[in-house]
Amino acid sequence: MMPSRWSALEKARSVCEALPWLTRHQNRTVVIKLGGHAMADERLTAAFARDVVFLRYAGLRPVVVHGGGPQIGAELERRGLASEFKAGLRVTSAPAMDVVRMVLAGQVQRELVGLINANGPLAVGMTGEDADTLTAVRHVPWVDGEPVDIGRVGDITRVDTGAIEALLADGRIPVVSSVARSAEDGHVYNVNADTAAAALATALRAQALVMLTDVEGLYAGWPAGGEVIARLTARELEKLLPELADGMVPKMTGCLHAVRGGVGTARVIDGRVPHAVLLEMFTDEGVGTVIVPDPDPDPDLDPEPGPGEPGPGEPGPGRAEARP
Numbered sequence: 001m002m003p004s005r006w007s008a009l010e011k012a013r014s015v016c017e018a019l020p021w022l023t024r025h026q027n028r029t030v031v032i033k034l035g036g037h038a039m040a041d042e043r044l045t046a047a048f049a050r051d052v053v054f055l056r057y058a059g060l061r062p063v064v065v066h067g068g069g070p071q072i073g074a075e076l077e078r079r080g081l082a083s084e085f086k087a088g089l090r091v092t093s094a095p096a097m098d099v100v101r102m103v104l105a106g107q108v109q110r111e112l113v114g115l116i117n118a119n120g121p122l123a124v125g126m127t128g129e130d131a132d133t134l135t136a137v138r139h140v141p142w143v144d145g146e147p148v149d150i151g152r153v154g155d156i157t158r159v160d161t162g163a164i165e166a167l168l169a170d171g172r173i174p175v176v177s178s179v180a181r182s183a184e185d186g187h188v189y190n191v192n193a194d195t196a197a198a199a200l201a202t203a204l205r206a207q208a209l210v211m212l213t214d215v216e217g218l219y220a221g222w223p224a225g226g227e228v229i230a231r232l233t234a235r236e237l238e239k240l241l242p243e244l245a246d247g248m249v250p251k252m253t254g255c256l257h258a259v260r261g262g263v264g265t266a267r268v269i270d271g272r273v274p275h276a277v278l279l280e281m282f283t284d285e286g287v288g289t290v291i292v293p294d295p296d297p298d299p300d301l302d303p304e305p306g307p308g309e310p311g312p313g314e315p316g317p318g319r320a321e322a323r324p
């Protein structure tokens, strides 16, 4: 059926509305983290792949970091290997690490690269091991005041952006799996994908970090209910961190480190919404939860939000201010 004149006009209007954003975003680096939960629906993942290609052709430099928690969990279960999380991180034995690496680099990353390249020969898959992009040491979290051994889980100690920069300069879209080698013991470590995305965004001096997940954003009072928190400064998030649980711990810690490390904004958005990335990058809709840098680096000078300045949970005064 021929599109009506009205719907054709609507389309033209939508394209024109994107113009100010297109101008602003030219040559900007944006690190987009796609969570494993957000990849559960193949059609949504294919739409995500198209969005990333759109960003690239619109003049941005997108870098994709993917997760795969549910996919790893399913494969571990299939093989009868234990799957347990502590402090939001998977306890990873040596045999489990083989599965993590195989699922992330051999399965999830391959699928995503294929979906992106169905729209143009742009995506190049790599892991943190390639060209020593990510170097890690064993991560030992503290749980209830005690250090806990969670096996082959890594903390990133060094990021070498050379390979990613070369791909970006060549117009490619790097698709990165979150595994890293340790320079100390030579083992490969399982790095939470949010942590990897935040470290890469910081090292690349990205204008924005966008994390797609399976909830609308960070909820206040989770899991009892409550509203999505629209905007937090880094300092407000720092205060909130000890109250957070599960997957939100690495996610929001990553957002905090990223904005403290110089990334313009870090945003958690709902990957279940088709074209969530485009809505985020090219419209005025304030989706999800955005973390912005502190307005004032000295806490004593800025104890409370000033008059007219939004506090936690209130939308910002204008999206442009908090935008990449």
Ligand SMILES: Nc1ncnc2c1ncn2[C@@H]1O[C@H](COP(=O)(O)OP(=O)(O)O)[C@@H](O)[C@H]1O
Pocket: 034, 035, 036, 037, 038, 067, 068, 069, 194, 212, 213, 214, 215, 217, 218, 219, 220, 221, 222, 244, 245, 246, 247, 248, 251
């Ligand atoms: N305060 C909170 N607000 C929203 N979600 C939360 C909160 N605390 C914990 N969660 C959980 O965090 C999950 C998202 O993290 P995670 O499972 O690691 O997703 P992803 O695979 O996208 O990284 C949500 O599905 C939700 O169950």
Ligand SMILES: CC(=O)N[C@@H](CCC(=O)OP(=O)(O)O)C(=O)O
Pocket: 034, 035, 036, 037, 066, 067, 068, 069, 070, 072, 088, 089, 090, 100, 153, 154, 178, 190, 191, 192, 193, 194, 247
């Ligand atoms: C240490 C750790 O927890 N690593 C994660 C890596 C994958 C990941 O982070 O995937 P999501 O983004 O889908 O959660 C894991 O093993 O599940």
